[in-house]
Amino acid sequence: xxxxxxxxxxxxxxxxxxxxxxxxxxxxxxxxxxxxxxxxxxxxxxxxxxxxxxxxxxxxxxxxxxxxxxxxxxxxxxxxxxxxxxxxxxxxxxxxxxxxxxxxxxxxxxxxxxxxxxxxxxxxxxxxxxxxxxxxxxxxxxxxxxxxxxxxxxxxxxxxxxxxxxxxxxxxxxxxxxxxxxxxxxxxxxxxxxxxxxxxxxxxxxxxxxxxxxxxxxxxxxxxxxxxxxxxxxxxxxxxxxxxxxxxxxxxxxxxxxxxxxxxxxxxxxxx
Amino acid sequence: xxxxxxxxxxxxxxxxxxxxxxxxxxxxxxxxxxxxxxxxxxxxxxxxxxxxxxxxxxxxxxxxxxxxxxxxxxxxxxxxxxxxxxxxxxxxxxxxxxxxxxxxxxxxxxxxxxxxxxxxxxxxxxxxxxxxxxxxxxxxxxxxxxxxxxxxxxxxxxxxxxxxxxxxxxxxxxxxxxxxxxxxxxxxxxxxxxxxxxxxxxxxxxxxxxxxxxxxxxxxxxxxxxxxxxxxxxxxxxxxxxxxxxxx
Numbered sequence: 001x002x003x004x005x006x007x008x009x010x011x012x013x014x015x016x017x018x019x020x021x022x023x024x025x026x027x028x029x030x031x032x033x034x035x036x037x038x039x040x041x042x043x044x045x046x047x048x049x050x051x052x053x054x055x056x057x058x059x060x061x062x063x064x065x066x067x068x069x070x071x072x073x074x075x076x077x078x079x080x081x082x083x084x085x086x087x088x089x090x091x092x093x094x095x096x097x098x099x100x101x102x103x104x105x106x107x108x109x110x111x112x113x114x115x116x117x118x119x120x121x122x123x124x125x126x127x128x129x130x131x132x133x134x135x136x137x138x139x140x141x142x143x144x145x146x147x148x149x150x151x152x153x154x155x156x157x158x159x160x161x162x163x164x165x166x167x168x169x170x171x172x173x174x175x176x177x178x179x180x181x182x183x184x185x186x187x188x189x190x191x192x193x194x195x196x197x198x199x200x201x202x203x204x205x206x207x208x209x210x211x212x213x214x215x216x217x218x219x220x221x222x223x224x225x226x227x228x229x230x231x232x233x234x235x236x237x238x239x240x241x242x243x244x245x246x247x248x249x250x251x252x253x254x255x256x257x258x259x260x261x262x263x264x265x266x267x268x269x270x271x272x
Numbered sequence: 273x274x275x276x277x278x279x280x281x282x283x284x285x286x287x288x289x290x291x292x293x294x295x296x297x298x299x300x301x302x303x304x305x306x307x308x309x310x311x312x313x314x315x316x317x318x319x320x321x322x323x324x325x326x327x328x329x330x331x332x333x334x335x336x337x338x339x340x341x342x343x344x345x346x347x348x349x350x351x352x353x354x355x356x357x358x359x360x361x362x363x364x365x366x367x368x369x370x371x372x373x374x375x376x377x378x379x380x381x382x383x384x385x386x387x388x389x390x391x392x393x394x395x396x397x398x399x400x401x402x403x404x405x406x407x408x409x410x411x412x413x414x415x416x417x418x419x420x421x422x423x424x425x426x427x428x429x430x431x432x433x434x435x436x437x438x439x440x441x442x443x444x445x446x447x448x449x450x451x452x453x454x455x456x457x458x459x460x461x462x463x464x465x466x467x468x469x470x471x472x473x474x475x476x477x478x479x480x481x482x483x484x485x486x487x488x489x490x491x492x493x494x495x496x497x498x499x500x501x502x503x504x505x506x507x508x509x510x511x512x513x514x515x516x517x518x519x520x
Contacts, residue, residue, distance in 0.1 A: 011434035026456075028442055030434045042433065047471045049437040051463060054456060124431055127408050141411050152405025154334030155414040157327065208429040209412050209419055215310050218409045220274055223306055226343030227281060230299055233342055233396055234292060236285065243284035247276055 004114045007034035007121035012129060029053040034121060055083050084195045120199055123206040130207045134196060137188040143204045145187055164204040170197040228260050274307050295339055302336035305329045313416050316425050323417050330413060341403050342396060349402035353395045360391045
């Protein structure tokens with residue numbers, strides 16, 4: 001009898017619970033598997049996405065000192081890693097030898113039992129959250145060791161940067177010497193325990209570029225701001241605004257009543 | 273917005289002076305390249321041609337991106353430019369006081385306008401010197417082609433699904449109760465009491481259908497088992513289920 005591979009896809013994003021519970025922020029972790037039919041995947045009513053953890057995280061507060069802020073970040077990272085360590089116990093067969101080296105008998109949808117092997121396949125998160133998960137400093141690429149000054153340069157396909165080596169980070173973090181710490185900080189990595197160094201997967205491949213966050217509400221939003229500044233510098237703003245407001249309605253294009261500077265928040269349909 | 277932004281810009285940047293024309297053309301090229309790469313990345317099927325187009329568009333974007341450098345100036349650049357502004361404003365005051373008697377009203381207005389333009393230009397130049405394009409989001413775009421070649425279309429990693437799940441799991445759970453402060457417990461209770469029943473119902477419905485129907489089997493959801501297993505971790509290895517059982 002063969003085995004069934006179950007690729008686990010984790011997803012996380014921090015929504016604000018502003019409305020009722022004050023200024024609080026939660027960090028839910030969702031789990032889905034890749035063996036589902038894509039139509040089932042996309043439908044919310046089928047409960048294809050299950051919430052497996054709910055981590056409270058610190059909220060933005062600009063009024064406290066830098067040292068305190070760093071401590072807070074460190075505590076957040078520790079809490080996050082502890083929770084994820086509990087959560088990811090089943091696939092880590094190295095530390096859980098009783099589970100037949102990662103195989104489980106699972107009751108499947110067609111009424112049969114199957115011998116399944118869960119594997120962590122992807123972790124979809126926003127840009128800053130990926131950094132938190134992988135113990136990286138802020139404003140660093142999460143899959144390669146690109147220096148902070150070269151992030152804006154064009155990377156041709158034949159000149160890719162070196163991928164992040166989490167085994168090396170674990171070694172350096174365990175060594176805890178001055179030299180190892182200097183090496184870690186030169187690679188923009190925080191010292192300490194990280195879950196992804198202990199589960200059997202290539203951690204730098206977990207993060208996937210998602211179009212919604214990086215481009216649709218990331219780059220296109222930036223682009224609009226750049227264009228606004230460009231027009232302002234060249235004193236061309238009046239023409240630009242007039243042209244923007246004169247866009248006719250067509251199919252799903254909503255008519256424009258406000259210029260760029262007057263709009264306080266863009267919704268997803270407009271950015272599409 | 274991505275559908276008509278290029279049209280708006282091309283139309284509004286017409287009729288620049290000969291010195292402005294090359295800069296305006298660069299701005300149009302840059303916008304076009306970014307939007308083009310985004311449009312190609314949204315394809316559901318890829319072969320070599322669109323992937324090469326993405327590469328090409330990204331290369332063009334990086335070539336022309338410098339026209340928008342002022343837009344990248346953030347708070348740090350602003351903070352650096354502030355002392356310069358104070359200094360220039362002081363100079364203007366001195367100039368105004370020295371020549372106040374000689375100037376007529378119209379001349380004064382003209383001089384002040386000239387000063388205003390001069391100061392804003394100086395600040396823009398100072399900001400441009402401090403700005404850069406070192407942002408992770410720009411860097412991530414260079415991974416599109418490689419990721420598509422290895423794992424397929426990018427649309428499948430769209431986070432729409434869990435944005436929707438946020439609403440169902442967290443927000444509905446929180447809104448279903450009256451207490452404000454103890455909301456974490458509420459969300460978890462809601463998940464265990466109400467969503468579990470919904471999942472169980474779907475599972476039973478699917479199990480009631482004949483086994484041979486493979487299309488129907490696809491509709492069954494194992495998330496009920498996952499949910500129960502995460503709530504009671506001890507049962508994960510040997511789950512006890514109420515449905516029809518068949519030895520392996």
